[in-house]
Amino acid sequence: MLSEVGYILVGLAMAVAVYTPIATFRSMRRSDSRWAESGRNGAYVTAGLLGMAVLLLLAAFLGDQFQIRYVAQHSSRDLPLYLKVSAVWAGQEGSLLLWSCLQALFTALAVGRPSERSRPLIPWATVFLSLITTFFVAVTLFLSNPFVLHDTVPADGQGLNPLLRHPGMVFHPPALYLGYVALAVPFAFALAALAARRVEDWPAVVRRWTLAAWLFLGVGLLLGARWAYDVLGWGGYWGWDPVENAGLMPWFTATALLHGIVMQDEKRGFRVWNIVLAMLSFVLVLFGTFTTRSGMIESVHAFSRSPLGFYFLAFIGLVVTVSVIWMVNAGQVLREQHSSDALLSSSGMFFLTLILFLTLTATVFIGSVLPTLTGTLMGQRFEAGPEWFDRVTGPQFAALVLLIGVCPVLGRAASTLRQLRARGWPALVGAGLALVAAILAGFTRWVPLIGFAVVGLAGGTALAEFGRDVTARSRRQQENPLRAVWNLVGRNRRRYGGYVVHIGVILMALGVIGTRMVGFETELVLSSGEPVDAGGYTLVFEELRQDPTQDHSTTRASVAVYRAGAYVVTLQPQVNHYVSLEQDVAVPALLEGLREDLYLVLAGWGDDGRTATLKVFVNPLASFLWLGGLVFLGGGAVAVWPQARAARLPVPEARRRTIGAAVGLLVGILVLIGAGAAMWGPGHGAVFQSVGHPLRGQTAPGFSLTLLDGSTLKLSDLHGEVAVINFWASWCPPCKDEMPDLQAVWEEYRGQGVTFIGIAFDDEEANVQRLSSELGITYPLGMDVDLRIATTYGVTAVPETFIVDSEGQVAYIHIGPVSAGMLREELDSLLEGQ
């Protein structure tokens, strides 16, 4: 039933999607506004029908409708609710349906409310956008339908890939899709501009669409990176995989397009550039989809191969052919008045920026297809690994950051060197400060140092320019500086939003330099209680714990982290074993800080639980990447925000805009909160305790213990004696098991300068009394009132045993029950050393 309704909805949407361009085309031929109206309604109806289809699929997931094959493949009864929602786009069929729906929705939004400037372009844009929608709906309906039924109905679904069970995965794919889909809008308007032979105004019409697309792609890429960092457990966030690259390339060209639009708005040329960039962005979106579906390109997380690749390739061919034909046709219209700007001007810098974004795009493209390319050209297949990408793109990124630093200093027209000297000093000061700071922080290699200097240069300029504008305004308008900031940004959101984006880029660049050039990684095998130094930290593996949960079992290692001898945190990296899927997923644990992240992955353990193998990563400045990312997106949001209108609007129009703005604000805030929560919300396996265990070799914390007989025992009174301090409880079975061993060793060593002390943890005195006489314990036992002693020793569970040497220093820590053999060995070696 559900499936049939789904088919009908998508089928109807297909019919209407085909009708829409025909009706709109007729309206142009006959200059009849009723056909235009009908076409516009067609766009609305398509969006509505596909929206219902998506909701229907969602209902199928929520209702565990496993007779639908797609649902059975990507869900199961025990999946949490939010993951059932995200499972709608976990596979190819569902994501294409979502894509079609968004495409139809954006078509309706883009052509629904023509403004004065966009009106002449709307009919053609409607034709092109609805043709694109038709393609996606057709693919969904005929080639990749999520409503296909099973021959048999499975009792339960296969569940969602455990790697995808992360909040980031709920937001990451839809954010990318929103970006991809929105890029169809500038493309369609560029074609429409050529078709209508009005190439001057279209960039202004689609500026906010382009910004929105760019913003969504940015959120998607950032969340994807964060997901990789949190989930994949290799200590990094970007692996230059072809699928990741597929999302990056249109984002590069969209960034270039945004810069080109600024230039065209200011009547400084770039007409041809902008049309080419809009086309390229959309073609790259299609290419990305093609790479992930076709299996043509080796990728670790490609979807399984499907015949869709061919259709996408054909569509790409069609889009490119149509674009080129229109451009050639429009040749005369595109010719610009000769631009007279000098290279050493802001136009010149914008030009270089565009070139760099294009070479970056080309680099990433070549790297992604390198095996196929070299195989065809040279007969020998070469593959580009992360090192290749880092080395080829690194200098290009550095050049872009440099442009951020240089561009604002240059004037609109030609600049002289004298002007440069007058306004360029903050850049040099910034570069110098960054260099000094990096050297003081201990960076020595010259490539990162150059990187930091470039970042400092760009940062210096950005801050100086902003500061200059603010002081100028506050002096001119007699405003206090904060108010001046607010008004300045409010009056020219595009310009200052852009500045904020640049500051975000500079912060992210710090993170990239830190993590990719100066990171530290190692593998360690830790024995319980034994401190090991790695990357400036001391790690003590404390215990291993295994817990079964509903669909997987968890093995969690507790690792206490010390820095310069002081306890910092306990990290708990874990491995989830999914029994039914026979798959292990390692969940890293993270200590995040501004200076660096400590990133631990549990890689294995001994059968007795007394050893653990860890991968340890120290990622300097990693937080700047996420911080910069948010600043960056915040800047984008400022720029996308509608400019306050100077002219008064008629009341209904103003009200509509207010509602639109309110909805936009709400969505924007929700997206930012969602992104933030996905990035920082879930704990990353870090458990903060007030105090950790003292490290071996540190002075044992002093205490005074009231014994069962009423007397008081002070650690400081034992000078010269070795103390075995055992934390235990009468309610703890392993504690009872180890006590006879403790008693036996106590009897052997008493009189040789050894004292045993039993400290009852969270216990009743009566129970302690009863158990001690039952087991015949003769060494001093006492109650730890309010867990005071346990807290200073970092004891949160029993049994734990500490041995303090005659100097009063901790010599041995054991978590869990001890045996007589272990105690003898430790005591003998201690007594021998005296």
Added chain:
Amino acid sequence: MRGKFIIAGFLIVAAVIYLIVSNTGSTAHYFLTIEELQEMGNKAVGRNITVSGAVLGNTIAYDSSLPQVLFTIAQVPGDPQEVERAGGLATILHSAVNDPGAPRLDVVYNDVKPDLLQNEAQAIVRGHLGDDGRFFADEVLLKCPTRYEEDIPDQVEGS
């Protein structure tokens, strides 16, 4: 003035082409099948190589105390079209593992065992060939193509 723009753009493009070509010579990896690697013989020793193959599940040996993983991979074709003609990646991997005549390669990976290292997974291994004919991997990428797309659990109930 236009000339300056063209020269500047040309210089950037030339620099990027230089970066691409020089890095393809130095840091890019030879992308080989096991068969091609073994044909190269001693010439392959010491070069950056990426080789892909099907993991033989019963050869996986893991010592978490070093840590070190040893496993063997079997020949799969490198050309995507050839994979397609033979019936898709899953089929290729399955037959590679069960074909005793297929060329095989022993891999040494001095790192922790990857989560997805299991029978009939496709391994893409980056590293170099040792003098002893074993492959020393710096990086192991794995994918299991069938898991979530095609496998259907056995238990079914009447509809």
